[in-house]
Amino acid sequence: MKRLYIFLFGLLSCTALAQTPLRRSESYFGLHFDFHATLQDTLIGKTLTDKMIDSLLTKVKPDFIQVDCKGHSGVTSYPTKVGNPPKRVEKDILKLFREVTLRRGVALYVHYSGVWDDEAVKHHPNWSQIDSEGKPDRQKASLWSAYADSLLIPQLKEISDYGVNGVWVDGDCWATNPDYCQAAIDEFRFITGIQDIPRKKTDPNYDKWLEFHRDAFRRYVRKYTDALHAYNPRFQVASNWSFSAMMPEKVDINVDFLSGDTEPLNGANQSAFQARSLAPQGKPWDLMSWSFGYGWEDQVKSPKNAIQLSQEAAQVISMGGGFQAYWTQERDGSLPTFSYQTMSDLAKFCRQRQAFTQNTKPIPQVALLYSNVGYKSQLTTVYNTGDGKQQPMIGTLNALLYSQLPVEILQEHHLRGRTQAYPLIVIPEWKKIDETLKDELIEYVRQGGNLLVTGSETVKLFEAQLGVRLSTSTQTISNWGFGQLLTGTKATFRPFEPLSGTQTFGQWFSGGDLHYGEGPVASIASFGKGKIAGIYFNFGEQHYKRETYVGRDFLGTLAKQLFQPQVTVSGSKYVNVALNQKQGTTFVNLINMAGNHANKAIHASDEIPPLYNLKVTVKALLRPKQVTLQPENKPIPFAYKNGEITFTISKLDIHSIVAIKP
16 A cells, blocks of 8 residues: 555646645535446456546536445455455556546545445354344344444545545445344343343334434444544545434534435435435535436336436525435446536536525525424334335425425424524424424414424324314315315324314315315414414325325415415416525525426436516515526516515526525
8 A cells, every 4th residue: 555655645746736626515516426346347447447537527527526436245346455355357446536536636435335235244244233033134234243343444444545535435324224133132231221122113112222223323433434534534424314314313423524315216306305304414415316217126227317417406506515416337337428418517507506505504484393203203223214204294395395485304403492593383294292392382482483283193292282172083084175176185184173263274075075064174373472373184194195286285375374485486386495595695596396307207307397487576674786697697677665576587497596685
């Protein structure tokens, strides 16, 4: 490795004029490549060339790229001396990537699989996680094993010696399962005093068993993060999906940035949710889109157009974060040169908006509670999103966003002590929430705040404040609506009786026509100086499963009876709004969510219908000095009257930003 240091020193001396690679906290746009090398890959490096990498960097100009070094198989794509190398390589592709990126001043990160390592547990069976039946996992390493000390940390130090800027650790939190190895059992018994080890959700103390594993996972990430920082303080570390929607916890580890990769289908809506889950965590963050549609069953890849990827990117950058997209390397580690133009077009779209989005902060409007307590109380494993537990929250988010309401997703630790900043707080079908926050929310309404509670179980938490008498039982309703609108459903509903002074909203129906009305489905009541509304059926769950315009308009109308947002948009329901600020300027992000992105049968699309003649109203205390449409830098004619700025956007293609300078 001494020779490699000498080589890198010489390369640095010869490229003194090259731009210094940006830190992740400074970065905005990047590219991710991997191919999860296996022992069957014997031609690694054969067709990857300096020119292939250089042409990518000069054409696309990313702030960083991430490349393969060790995937889930546990086989490296470079000639490691620490772990499990491929049988042969044509050239050291990690060394080549570092040479070219350093010359071009582009940061280089590696894709590295953490907990998931097939080869490690094959060669060290005692490193395996053990399931509840005592069977070893053939893919996942135990947090109580020697894996981190003997392989992961030494190997990442080896990678650091290449001059790599950092690591994106994949297969980490989401690959961690309840582990019944003897070391875990012994530690749990020692810490808790509990002798009977729970095996399933219905067993006593199972939630404590899971929380014990979460503590162990954070300890593991903290261990390798601190070890790498001690070895090389400039080396940057992220654990994929840690402290995200998949792992909704307060950041208590010195990771350098947060990141995750969305599912390949329905990417625009997914990005809206995942970006809002990462944004408030107080760390530099980015979100990755897959550059291709992909079905997990048939495993067919369909390359996406830059237009489709730009719609996904818009949801991310509008929340102030960075964006990256994922392309697969070929089996020899070479790059998909045919996609360079798509990458370039995508980069251009993002760069045009960088000055108006990067590091912007949301102006508080609607806070949607992601209850750490409620989420964990439902889980049957350590961290997981594949079992539908987030669906009610996502369904509620979608209805709010497509009602043109600016929404942040906040956990208990984000909201605690800050409730008064938000004109509206929404609690989406959590059966439990933190008791301290519950008390604060009640006081928040009493002092003039507005609270919207949804779900047949959640309303029980606020029965006294809602001004209703709840039934002790629930039932399934088949039709519901409001005004002259009606739609079908299979939702769990809790009947209620409004008390004096409580208004009702909407109805449920025993048949498929308006004359079958049976009773209200929602209520609004004054409480202290504020208002509290309840929806007594599982609205978010049903809206996620069967989205309708009735559901969208129902929630949007009810929310706007509680408060009037700072921004209103008319002309299309396909507009999503993100309201941000930076250095005294207000930025109104308008995102066109038309198109077929939510249709999972459509993997790749090249057209998003434009939206026309959108009337926008923005509340402002003073007449602004300037209103411009970005990124075109085009002045917008506007009127200012009674504390409102009004103007029209004649055409919205994908993502426009209105910059308002006071």
